[in-house]
Amino acid sequence: MIDEREIPVTGRAAVPALPAPRGVLSQAVVQTLRSTPPPTGRPLPGDRDITAADPAGDDLQLALHTCQELHYRGYRDVHPDWEWDPALHRLRHAMEDAYLAHLRDSVPGGDDVTTTLDDLLTEHPGTRGPTHHLRDHGHLWQLREYAAHRSVYHLKEADPHAFLLPRLHGRAKTALAAVENDEYGAGRPERLHSALYADLLDDLGLDTRYGAYVDAAPAPTLATVTMMTLFGIRRTLRGAMAGHFAAAEITTAPAARRMAAALHRLGAGPRARLFYTEHIEADAVHEQVLRHDVIGALRTDEPHLDADIVFGVQATTLLEDRLAAHLLDHWDTGRTSLRRPLHHPTDPPPEPAHEPVSDHEPVRLSPQAGR
Numbered sequence: 555m556i557d558e559r560e561i562p563v564t565g566r567a568a569v570p571a572l573p574a575p576r577g578v579l580s581q582a583v584v585q586t587l588r589s590t591p592p593p594t595g596r597p598l599p600g601d602r603d604i605t606a607a608d609p610a611g612d613d614l615q616l617a618l619h620t621c622q623e624l625h626y627r628g629y630r631d632v633h634p635d636w637e638w639d640p641a642l643h644r645l646r647h648a649m650e651d652a653y654l655a656h657l658r659d660s661v662p663g664g665d666d667v668t669t670t671l672d673d674l675l676t677e678h679p680g681t682r683g684p685t686h687h688l689r690d691h692g693h694l695w696q697l698r699e700y701a702a703h704r705s706v707y708h709l710k711e712a713d714p715h716a717f718l719l720p721r722l723h724g725r726a727k728t729a730l731a732a733v734e735n736d737e738y739g740a741g742r743p744e745r746l747h748s749a750l751y752a753d754l755l756d757d758l759g760l761d762t763r764y765g766a767y768v769d770a771a772p773a774p775t776l777a778t779v780t781m782m783t784l785f786g787i788r789r790t791l792r793g794a795m796a797g798h799f800a801a802a803e804i805t806t807a808p809a810a811r812r813m814a815a816a817l818h819r820l821g822a823g824p825r826a827r828l829f830y831t832e833h834i835e836a837d838a839v840h841e842q843v844l845r846h847d848v849i850g851a852l853r854t855d856e857p858h859l860d861a862d863i864v865f866g867v868q869a870t871t872l873l874e875d876r877l878a879a880h881l882l883d884h885w886d887t888g889r890t891s892l893r894r895p896l897h898h899p900t901d902p903p904p905e906p907a908h909e910p911v912s913d914h915e916p917v918r919l920s921p922q923a924g925r
Contacts, residue, residue, distance in 0.1 A: 566762055566763065569628055569629060570768065572584050572620070572631070573616060575613075576613045577616075577617075578603055578607070579614055580613050580616040580620065582597075582599050583598075583620050586598060586636075587629065588632070590633050604645075604652050610653075610876075611773050612772065612773045612776075614652065615653075615777050616768075619776045619779065621646035622783040622784075624636055624637040625783070626710055627764060650784050653777075653781075657865075657869045658865065661869055666860075666864065667849065667853065667860050671800060671801075671849075674805055677808065683809075684700060685813050685816065686812060687882060688812070688816035688820075689816040697820050697822075698758050699892055701754060702771075702896060703771060703877070703891070704751075706779050707778065708829075709762075710748060710764065712737035712747065712748075715734065715786060716734055717783075717786030717795070718796065721789050721792040721795075722852065723855070725851040726796075726848050726852045726855065729851065730848050733799075733840045736836055736839075747829070754825065754826040754828075754829045757823045760896070771893070774877040774879075774880045777876070777877075781870070781873060782795075785866060791862065792852075792859070793856070793865075794862045794869065796848055796849050796859075796863055797849070797863035797865065798866040798867065798869065798870045800844040800863075801866065801867040801870040801871065803840040804844075804845070807835075807838045810831070814827050814830040
C-alpha cells in the first residue's frame with residue numbers, strides 16, 4: 555500500500571498539507587488526522603457542535619472539505635486509512651446533513667426541469683458578475699485572486715462529477731462518460747482541463763500545486779466545491795449532481811468568453827487564455843449533451859428525480875451568487891477577497907481582509923452572474 559506520507563511534496567502531482575483550522579470543527583478534524591489510526595481515542599465533535607456551527611461558515615466548510623479530500627488525493631503526513639475511518643465518516647455525514655438542509659432551505663425548490671434550465675440561458679441587461687467586472691475594468695490583482703479562488707475546484711476538474719458515473723446506466727452513462735472524456739483530455743494528459751488550469755496559474759505567477767490556495771479560500775469558495783462532492787458521493791443525490799453539472803456547463807461558455815477577454819486585456823499569455831478558449835467550444839457542446847442525453851435519459855428512466863435535478867441547479871446558482879457577492883463586495887472597496895492577499899511585484903496589493911471573512915446572505919444577481 556502506498557503511504558501518502560512518502561509521496562513527494564513538489565510539482566503538480568504533490569499531495570497537499572493539512573489546512574490551518576478555523577474553529578472547533580476544523581480544529582478537531584485536523585488534529586485527528588495528524589494521528590495514526592486506528593484507534594486514537596481522540597473525541598470528535600458531536601451533534602451539538604455541528605448544530606451550533608454555521609453550515610455555510612468557514613469552520614464547518616473547512617472541516618467538511620478536509621474530510622471530503624480524503625476521497626481525492628488525501629494529505630501529506632496523513633495516514634491513508636483515515637479515508638474509511640467510521641468515526642470520521644459519521645462526523646462528515648453529520649456535517650453534510652447540516653449543509654444539505656441549509657441548501658434545501660435556501661432555494662425555492664420545484665420540479666419544472668425545463669423552465670429551470672431555460673432560465674440559465676437568459677442573461678438580463680445590466681448583469682454584473684465577477685467575470686463581467688474582470689472583462690470590463692478589473693485589475694490584475696483581482697484576476698489573480700479569481701484564479702486562486704477557482705483553483706480549489708479546477709485543479710481537480712471533473713473529478714467530483716466522476717462519482718456520478720456508476721449511479722447512471724444506459725444512454726445517460728455513455729453521454730456523461732463522453733463529457734468526462736473531454737474534461738480529462740481525451741487521452742492526452744497535457745489536455746486535461748486540470749492541467750490547462752495549472753498552466754493558467756503558472757502564466758499568472760501563481761502556485762500550481764493541488765490545494766495550494768485552500769487556506770486562502772473563504773467559505774463561499776469552499777462551499778461551491780463541498781457541494782459538488784456531497785452531490786457526487788451520495789447516490790441519493792444523483793439527480794442533484796446531474797442538475798449541478800448541467801447548470802455549470804450551461805453557464806460556463808459565456809463566462810469563459812468574458813474571462814478570455816479579461817485575460818487578453820490584462821496581458822496574460824496564450825497558456826493562460828487556452829483554458830478558457832477551450833471551454834468556450836467544449837462546454838457549448840457539453841451543455842447540449844448534459845441537457846438532452848444525460849438529464850433527458852435520467853428523467854425518462856427515473857422521473858421521480860425531477861425535483862432533485864431542479865434542486866441541483868438552484869443550489870449551484872445560490873452558491874455562485876454568494877461567491878459573486880463576496881468577490882464584488884471586496885473588490886469594490888479595494889480589499890482582497892481571499893483570507894490573505896496574494897503578492898505580485900507589478901501590482902499594488904489590496905487592503906488586507908478582516909478576519910474572519912464574513913459569510914454573505916444569498917444575493918440574486920442573475921442566473922449567470924456568479925460566473
